[in-house]
Amino acid sequence: MSDQLELYDVTIIGGGPAGMYTAFYSGMRDLKTKLIEAKDELGGRMLIYPEKMIWDVGGITPTLCGQLIKQLEQQARTFDPTIVLGQQITRQERQEDGTYILTSSTGELHWTRTVILAIGYGILQMAKLEIEGADRYEVTNLHYTVQELEPFRGKHVLISGGGDSAVDWANELEGVAASVTIVHRREQFGGHEKNIARMKASSVEVRVPYAVSQLHSNNGETIDRVTISHVESGETEQFAVDAVIVNHGLKSDFGPLREWGLDMGDWCANVSERLETNLPGIFAAGDFVDYSSKVRLIAGTFTDAVLALNSAKLYMDPDAPKAAYVSSHNDRFKEKNKALGVTDEH
Incomplete structure (x- = not known):
C-alpha cells in the first residue's frame, strides 16, 4: 500500500x-x-x-x-x-x-x-445556552461568537460567561455598544487579571452571581428581554436587550x-x-x-x-x-x- x-x-x-x-x-x-x-x-x-x-x-x-x-x-x-x-x-x-x-x-x-x-x-463546538427554544434566536440576535464589532454599535448587549472570551468581548464592546452587561454565575471571573480589572473599571455592568434563566421575544424571532436569576437566592431581574452573546466555553x-x-x-x-x-x-x-x-x-x-x-x-x-x-x-x-x-x- x-x-x-x-x-x-x-x-x-x-x-x-x-x-x-x-x-x-x-x-x-x-x-x-x-x-x-x-x-x-x-x-x-x-x-x-x-x-x-x-x-x-x-x-x-x-x-x-x-x-x-x-x-x-x-x-x-x-x-x-x-x-x-x-x-x-x-x-x-x-x-x-x-x-x-x-x-x-x-x-x-x-x-x-x-x-x-x-x-x-x-x-x-461552542457550549450552547441550555434554555429550551434558545436555538430559534441563533439566526437573529443570539450569538456564540463575534465575527465583527460593528453590528453591535449603539446596541444594548448582554454577555453571559466569565472566562477570557466573555471578559475580552465586554472590554471590546464597551466603547462600541450603547451598554454592556456581563452575567456570570460565580463571583470570580476566569480571565486574565489585567483584563478583568479593566472591565470592572469601565462602564460595563457586572452582575454576579447570576445566570441567564429566560429569553423573551415579542415577535418570536428576536430576543427583546432577558431574565437573569441569582444562583443562590433565586431572585430574578429582567433586562431589555438588542443582542445576547454567550461565552460558556x-x-x-x-x-x-x-x-x-x-x-x-x-x-x-x-x-x-x-x-x-x-x-x-x-x-x-x-x-x-x-x-x-x-x-x-x-x-x-x-x-x-x-x-x-x-x-x-x-x-x-x-x-x-x-x-x-x-x-x-x-x-x-x-x-x-x-x-x-x-x-x-x-
Missing part, C-alpha cells in the same frame, strides 16, 4: 498556530512537510475570534486575530509544504520500517516518517484519536520536555500537550513547535544538528532574501 503513496518526512495534524508554525520551521530544517487540517481553512481555535485583538505575541504590535491568522498562514507557506484541508485523521498504523500510514475519515491515506499532533482541543472531541494508545488526560496529551509522546515517531505541540513547564500562550505554542520539530528531526537523523540555524545564517533564506532585495552585505 505504502509504495503507492508519497513519503513525507513530517506530517503535521492540525492547522492552528502550532501547526502553521511547525510547517514553517520544518521548512527551515529542509524537511518534506505535509500539514493536514480537518476544517476547510487554517486558523484552528483562532477562527472563533477573528475580531479579537492579540497583544501578547513577541515583536508584533496589537493585531486582530484574523490578521494574525493570515500572517501565520503566509509564513507557514514559505517553503511550500503540502497543505491538505477538510480531512480529519482518524487512524494511524505503524509500518514494519517505522513509518506511519495515516487514514482520514474520508478514506484518504498519507505516508510519513514522523507525525506532529497540533490538534489543540480536538474538534471544538468550548466542548472538545478528540474522536478516534483516543484509540491510538496515546498517554492522555481529559484535555491534553502528556509529553516529555522534548515534546515526545509515548508513541515512537509521534510528537505533539500547542494546546494539545501538557508538560511541567508548559506556557499556554500563542508565544508558547511557537516554542512547542520548534521543540517538537527538532525532536522529529533527531528521531529521523540522530546525527543532525539539534536545531535549525537562525534565519540570518540559514542557507534556505538566501534566495528569499534576494527576492526581497536584501543582500548579505552590510
Whole structure:
C-alpha cells in the first residue's frame, strides 16, 4: 500500500498556530512537510475570534486575530509544504520500517516518517445556552461568537460567561455598544487579571452571581428581554436587550484519536520536555500537550513547535544538528532574501 503513496518526512495534524508554525520551521530544517487540517481553512481555535485583538505575541504590535491568522498562514507557506484541508485523521498504523500510514475519515491515506499532533482541543463546538427554544434566536440576535464589532454599535448587549472570551468581548464592546452587561454565575471571573480589572473599571455592568434563566421575544424571532436569576437566592431581574452573546466555553472531541494508545488526560496529551509522546515517531505541540513547564500562550505554542520539530528531526537523523540555524545564517533564506532585495552585505 505504502509504495503507492508519497513519503513525507513530517506530517503535521492540525492547522492552528502550532501547526502553521511547525510547517514553517520544518521548512527551515529542509524537511518534506505535509500539514493536514480537518476544517476547510487554517486558523484552528483562532477562527472563533477573528475580531479579537492579540497583544501578547513577541515583536508584533496589537493585531486582530484574523490578521494574525493570515500572517501565520503566509509564513507557514514559505517553503511550500503540502497543505491538505477538510480531512480529519482518524487512524494511524505503524509500518514494519517505522513509518506511519495515516487514514482520514474520508478514506484518504498519507505516508510519513514522523507525525506532529497540533490538534489543540480536538474538534471544538461552542457550549450552547441550555434554555429550551434558545436555538430559534441563533439566526437573529443570539450569538456564540463575534465575527465583527460593528453590528453591535449603539446596541444594548448582554454577555453571559466569565472566562477570557466573555471578559475580552465586554472590554471590546464597551466603547462600541450603547451598554454592556456581563452575567456570570460565580463571583470570580476566569480571565486574565489585567483584563478583568479593566472591565470592572469601565462602564460595563457586572452582575454576579447570576445566570441567564429566560429569553423573551415579542415577535418570536428576536430576543427583546432577558431574565437573569441569582444562583443562590433565586431572585430574578429582567433586562431589555438588542443582542445576547454567550461565552460558556468550548466542548472538545478528540474522536478516534483516543484509540491510538496515546498517554492522555481529559484535555491534553502528556509529553516529555522534548515534546515526545509515548508513541515512537509521534510528537505533539500547542494546546494539545501538557508538560511541567508548559506556557499556554500563542508565544508558547511557537516554542512547542520548534521543540517538537527538532525532536522529529533527531528521531529521523540522530546525527543532525539539534536545531535549525537562525534565519540570518540559514542557507534556505538566501534566495528569499534576494527576492526581497536584501543582500548579505552590510
